[in-house]
Amino acid sequence: MAATIRRRHGTGFDLVMIAPALALFGLFIVWPAVQALVTSLHAEPTRGGGFVGVANYRDMASDPVFWIAMKNNVLFILCNLVFQVGVGTVFAALIDQGIRRGSTVIRTIIFAPLVIAPVAIGVIWAMLLEPNFGLVRQTFNATGLPFPRQGLLGNPDLAFASIVAVGAWNYIGFMMTIMLAAMQGIPRDLYEAARLDGSSPLQTFWNITLPGVRGALILCALIVVVGSFKTFELVYVLTRGGPGNTTQVLGTYIVEAAFQLFRPNYAAGMSVVVLVVAILFGSLQVWSGRRA
Template identity: 35%
Template sequence: MASGAANLLFVAPAVALFGGFVLFPLASAVYYAFTVWNGFSPPQWVGFANFQRAFADLTHLFAYVHVTLYILGTLVFEVAFGLMMAVLLNSDRRGFGVMRGMFFSPMVLSMTAAGVLWAFVLDYRTGLLNATLRAIGLDAFAQPWLSQSSTALFAIMIVSGWKFSGLYMVIFFAALRRIPRSIYEAARLDGAGPFAQFFSITLPLLRQNLLVCILLAVTGGFAGFDLFFILTNGGPFGATEVPATWIIKQAFDQNQLGYGTALTVILAVVVMSVAIAYLHFSERAHVTRY
């Protein structure tokens, strides 16, 4: 009994912190999701009205379409490109370490700094990209990258890839270093070229790392806010509106904290469901394969 009481005494601070900073805010969020509340006056219970409104809100629904496209873009510009760079720079040759450092360097910048930097680069009138295109005689390719619906979301994908692909490169590079070089030497002796080695050796041995990176990209994509807010703030005409930006606008710009909390609960359920489904199917595929 004394031992059990001592164990409870040691666990109590952690339980108190978890309850105060995780369980209580979570329960409060669920409660406020069923109310009309502006953050000042007492909340009024409205049942499922906020959720009914959310599923009839076309801007909210299209925000999930936009974030899905953004996530697909991050899988290419962040995960796939990071993997490619890790493979290409997986060498001890002179200068390759510096190149890896330069490729990783955007991760050092804050999201705000990266967004401001790229807002300057992509500006239609004075931006570095359009100025370069005009300087080399390609005026026809100069675009208002962040001000037209057809290019704004793609531009954000590119910026996100520039910012985060270095992170995935480091993850894959560390995994590549654990693969014995003798495997590649044996494959070369058997006549396997670089592509055959990549698909027969590298990719299968990086499978677990790839699954983790995809999960990070997907869940991080749903939580994407900084770049969207700084570069376009959901514009033009809602073309880059994502769940996080729409939640902020409803909760703080419109003072509809009850509705904004309901949107947050929906986003949390969506992200959790996607993560659980992804882990379940990836584990099943792993078991089936082996």
């Protein structure tokens, strides 16, 4: 079909057809990106705004907070892959295979957090985790467990883990739903054949289920990688990157640099870095998609 059209109308026709998309892409994606790049090559408005070349990027390289944010972003990606995609897949497999009774109820409960905006999720959990009166503290007290003195979000060692946990609570349902849909596309008789072949549930999950949902798994992983890299709301609402800078991610640090430290051009430079990394991940995905 595509070949027919090309033969009849030539390349010019193709260009006309993609022109609207190209124009919108240029206007709303490329142009702002170019502007961000240009902005990042100039000094802050408070310092005259002259052209300074890559000075902002040099600052970045020696800015410990930037590297904390970068490290946290990478950690965030890894943790979210394990806890959102990994656990979501396991939940999906359990519901797909094991649980007969009440699976609809379980699915609804696990899926429900997804329909809540991340900001609201953050506010809800900030309340639950409130260190003096929150439900979590009360639960610890009721069960006699020791509660960390600075609470969960106020403790540098626990704050990041808490954010990961809340994020997982938010998104596991989504990942589970995608994976479950993919799993339910696997013919039942494959599982019966595997059972006849003597495959244990674990072997079946590994050898039949996982390869069968490879496409969905890659999709979920990409969503998590990109989502985690540009994460902002949850961290901002729960800890604002604190205590100190311990949970700072690039998203929160960009906002802070732009509007609290009043260094919008430096912030633009960091946005460019995020963009470049996102493009790298994106091409990786396209590349692996072509190969598969």
